[in-house]
Amino acid sequence: MSYPGYPPTGYPPFPGYPPAGQESSFPSPGQYPYPSGFPPMGGGAYPPATSGGYPGAGGYPAPGGYPAPGGYPGAPQPGGAPAYPGSGFPGGQMPSQYSGGQVPYPSQINTESFSSCPAFSPVSLDYSNEPSAMTQGTQGTVQPAANFDALRDAEILRKAMKGFGTDEQAIVDVVSNRSNDQRQQIKAAFKTMYGKDLIKDLKSELSGNMEELILALFMPSTYYDAWSLRKAMQGAGTQECVLIEILCTRTNQEIREIVRCYQSEFGRDLEKDIRSDTSGHFERLLVSMCQGNRDENQSVNHQMAQEDAQRLYQAGEGRLGTDESCFNMVLATRSFPQLKAMMEAYSRMANRDLLSSVSREFSGYVESGLKAILQCALNRPAFFAERLYYSMKGAGTDDSTLVRIVVTRSEIDLVQIKQMFTQMYQKTLSTMIASDTSGDYRKLLLAIVGQ
Template sequence: MSYPGYPPSGYPPFPGYPPAGQESSFPPPGQYPYPSGFPPMGGGTYPPAPSSGYPGAGGYSVPGGYPAPGGYPGAPQPGGAPSYPGVTPGQGFGAVPGGTAFSGYPQPPSQSYGGGPAQVPIPGGFPGGHIPSQYPGGQVPYPHQSAAMTQGTQGTIRPAANFDALKDAEILRKAMKGFGTDEQAIIDVVANRSNDQRQKIKAAFKTMYGKDLIKDLKSELSGNMEELILALFMPSTYYDAWSLRNAMKGAGTQERVLIEILCSRTNQEIREIVRCYQSEFGQDLEKDIRSDTSGHFERLLVSMCQGNRDENQNVNHQMAQEDAQRLYQAGEGRLGTDESSFNMILATRSFPQLKATMEAYSRMANRDLFSSVSREFSGYIESGLKAILQCALNRPAFFAERLYYSMKGAGTDDSTLVRIVVTRSEIDLVQIKQMFHQMYQKTLGTMIASDTSGDYRRLLMAIVGQ
């Protein structure tokens, strides 16, 4: 059985990165009964961002943009002295006195999430309640994840109460039987069932009618709608493994897909992906990574696919200080770069520990670690290291940014849009929506509505809870 023409188009090429290659074949599945002929994942062109670097001018859609140095209280003045009262030169991260937000950054009211994307309350008006003492180039660092967002995440899709797989299978059968298709009936079922419940519906459909639900859906649907439905019916781990396989299959490699998945998943998720990759495709994930990437980027991805990151939530502040010093000496503090030190620390430390290390680094170096990574690295290794730092500070914001750039400008990278909406729908899509609104001053639903159409739009909107 083959999957001709169904490679996801991968992550949009960011500034300085070539577009991903195109793949054309797919190996047969093993455990999961997927039909042949999965459709091609769509994807438009990706416009280059207004500037390079992270987050970069124009990266955040705040009215008027972020102020230039000196344009907000606390901005570094000549000689390094900030104008914000109570913040002394070289202080680094310090609490903003009085909780006043500096000009240009939103300070949303505290409100609960109910239907529409609410903004997360930010102590002090700045993510994490802190403002760095210096912004190289006037750029604002990646937003911290506030305490309100660390207290459990939430998906927009939850298991349906009083679930009846046989009844749902019958509804889907009626929606596809005869002339025409009742797409709304399909949307109502699929968008309101968990992935586990969808697997049960698929099994019930075959038991009741002796037919494969996926084949029937493929015969009734097309284009992006078909692509989204098929992604929703893939078991979660299989979908991640499948996406990685397609990113490396054939000519070219979709590095952005590798980064997005391997740098953001938990240890357990990665280990399950590695096992599924081996059992379904008969391939070793690490071996495929080694054959498709090279250099420091290869080493970082190999480290990631071990699934051995420390996940202790307690922070060792002495270690954070030592790691910050080691990173400084490996980069800014020497001629050239000791890449192995960056790989070791960023691949092994827990996300809370990395967050503490970034704060210690800013105090010590008077520069945020993102800026140092930009100065010391380039290409996909730079992108991978930044993805880890972004997830350590605020994982929902990491995905919100990628969703934004999948739709920004002319064309839409439907592959990325589908992959993130589907994979995060039961994990943290509520928080992703909140961060999206906070970072770009528009709701995720609004941007999806303007970039998509038809049943594809309605299903996406139903998933994101609009």
């Protein structure tokens, strides 16, 4: 699958970036080369050493100009990630509504692996002059309906599908204005009232993208993530961009529940499937992610941030070759606020942002995975806004990515994602969805996203 329209003519300016006083050390937005596909182009320095705005090879501080690892007072010594306590899963078991190891629906989702996906941008999305979503709170576009009545909604859906034709608008009105938990209650009420499975009835009435979107909305959120991961690794090929999008962005609790659900619903071990479908440093990064053991302490240790920045410099820019395990250890274990502080320390120390260093030191899917983690540390809504933009940019639409992000973020931070989308691309998410989709599929997407 190709994505016409690359490379972009340039990225919009990002307020507060680069840090004040360092403007001359960074290329202008239009000077960032953008890879033609996913994974990013390998080989050679990226961006090239000759790119405008970068100093020549001799312009960077010599590796010897920095203290060796451990040179800072109290600096941690190499030795791997810290030990974590056992990862017992919280909560009860997911309801086992679906049986067997195969993903049961939707039947018409393309099972072929993506030959290329839009790469994650090398541009830092640090809106340091603005309150982040973490500090101002996140908000979904879908809220639980007041005066909710599952029996009444089940009756509305039954009437919408009864007889000749389907009243798609009635389905849109109900589904887009109920939370995921409320949709599960509607599904149970439907079976109680009519002795029929709502999902099977919907499948018989709908098709294509509308079917995929409706069924995604009716899946329990944890099940949908587990289902998406299973689908990404099922059959020939692997959809690596899906693995990155889910495993590198979810919280510890979400990941542990996904792992448990994956086992209980599909009878498979997620870590084993990852090991059999990926390899090398990308495999190790995803295995680290699916442990769900990232530090979630929201306070920042600035001494540790400085030490980690030094460690990563010595593991990459400051040596011949790359110590990939050091990058894996820091990015897999530190909290997102801690990672953001470490990136700021790295920029001050190395006169280069860490995202650019990762692009120079890594390639392929491991590069994309590491940058996804860093971008989430900087601005998670902006990361998803970029994914949405490139799912629709150019000829054709990556509907599976569009559906997955809209559905999974609709009750979490889709309001902030919309704000970042407008700021980054000077157009609203609703406008782009309206121009890239059609029919009832468009109506339902717009109802969820909001104007």
